[in-house]
Ligand SMILES: NC(=O)C1=CN([C@@H]2O[C@H](COP(=O)(O)OP(=O)(O)OC[C@H]3O[C@@H](n4cnc5c(N)ncnc54)[C@H](OP(=O)(O)O)[C@@H]3O)[C@@H](O)[C@H]2O)C=CC1
């Protein structure tokens with residue numbers, strides 16, 4: 001165990017019963033040693049968390065937590081004893097983990113992360129990072145984690161929503177009443193909601209009930225793995241309210257992460273949405289064995305079509321030439337880390353969407369967004385041939401090779417037309 005984590009012996013006493021019949025516990029203050037403090041017996045938090053398990057029924061987990069941290073062992077002299085079925089007045093010695101997050105939280109630095117899976121949350125809270133998504137990356141000590149979204153939201157100055165686009169409304173809507181009043185709500189998601197075709201800033205405002213001025217989006221060439229490795233990058237923080245954009249930018253700026261503020265929320269979001277679809281197309285070209293000329297052509301025409309759509313919907317053309325447009329498009333189309341790119345490669349090799357998803361195993365937003373982008377484009381009277389072909393491949397109507405042939409066979413035209 002790293003030297004900044006502590007295992008503390010807790011002196012615990014059973015003090016009656018909870019409403020559900022389990023033992024109510026008190027802990028002796030300051031690590032359970034009487035000489036450590038005058039505060040005597042103090043309440044212990046006990047709650048049940050529901051843990052989703054892939055391919056099985058959810059599991060109920062009893063969590064017992066003292067002021068020092070969660071109990072790993074309730075009774076260290078009888079570790080196999082039934083956890084919370086002790087006679088009134090019994091005293092036991094538990095073991096509490098004081099994790100780095102807790103130590104840093106005490107020192108004032110707080111990033112409270114919510115996750116739905118106990119094993120992920122336990123790994124993050126225990127200083128082991130997130131081995132499932134970011135193997136080999138140590139997360140900052142200041143990140144704490146919980147499976148209880150309300151605890152994560154408690155007292156938050158800024159609420160950051162890093163969820164796949166199709167899950168965001170449900171998750172946020174379920175805890176909207178717990179979002180601290182006045183805290184900016186920041187979306188990192190790069191997709192359109194299927195059905196409503198709403199952008200994520202719109203979904204956030206609807207699901208939370210917050211005014212749109214409280215919502216910000218962060219978008220740019222921001223591949224998660226590189227950021228987690230503290231490799232330098234820049235990004236855009238867009239909000240309708242300049243002070244909200246500035247507040248969020250100040251909150252996330254580091255020596256290697258440089259945010260620029262922007263007012264064009266629509267343009268910034270559309271850049272992030274459509275680059276995923278173009279990333280699928282570039283991946284398909286790669287999967288088909290095409291070279292860099294083909295990929296550069298798709299990137300360039302993809303950006304032209306994205307800008308056309310964005311401007312038709314009311315965004316500024318210059319936004320799409322910036323970090324959230326061209327910048328993110330280049331990162332996605334060039335990097336093997338991009339899940340949209342990876343998914344495209346699998347589609348180009350002939351796999352269908354389901355099989356490609358099983359290979360890539362993480363969210364490729366372009367797959368769900370492509371039909372919504374196409375519908376938006378049609379409603380705005382904008383032609384997006386690359387998106388059209390991606391939709392046809394994703395929906396299994398044509399093979400990627402045929403999609404490429406159809407794109408190349410289109411009528412000749414002026415490049416700026
Ligand atoms: N990864 C990246 O490089 C970047 C991603 N983004 C955007 O961020 C958004 C999220 O992507 P990302 O985190 O990478 O996606 P991943 O697929 O890597 O991870 C999805 C995360 O969301 C959780 N999740 C999914 N559905 C739900 C749900 N219904 N309730 C609760 N939690 C859920 C997953 O939990 P579980 O593990 O339990 O399934 C997992 O932690 C996307 O819109 C993406 O475009 C933006 C910039 C960079």
Ligand SMILES: O=C(CO)COP(=O)(O)O
Pocket residue numbers: 190220221222223224276279328331332337338339340341363364365
């Ligand atoms: O948006 C991203 C980089 O900016 C991440 O791209 P993927 O979702 O394709 O991995």
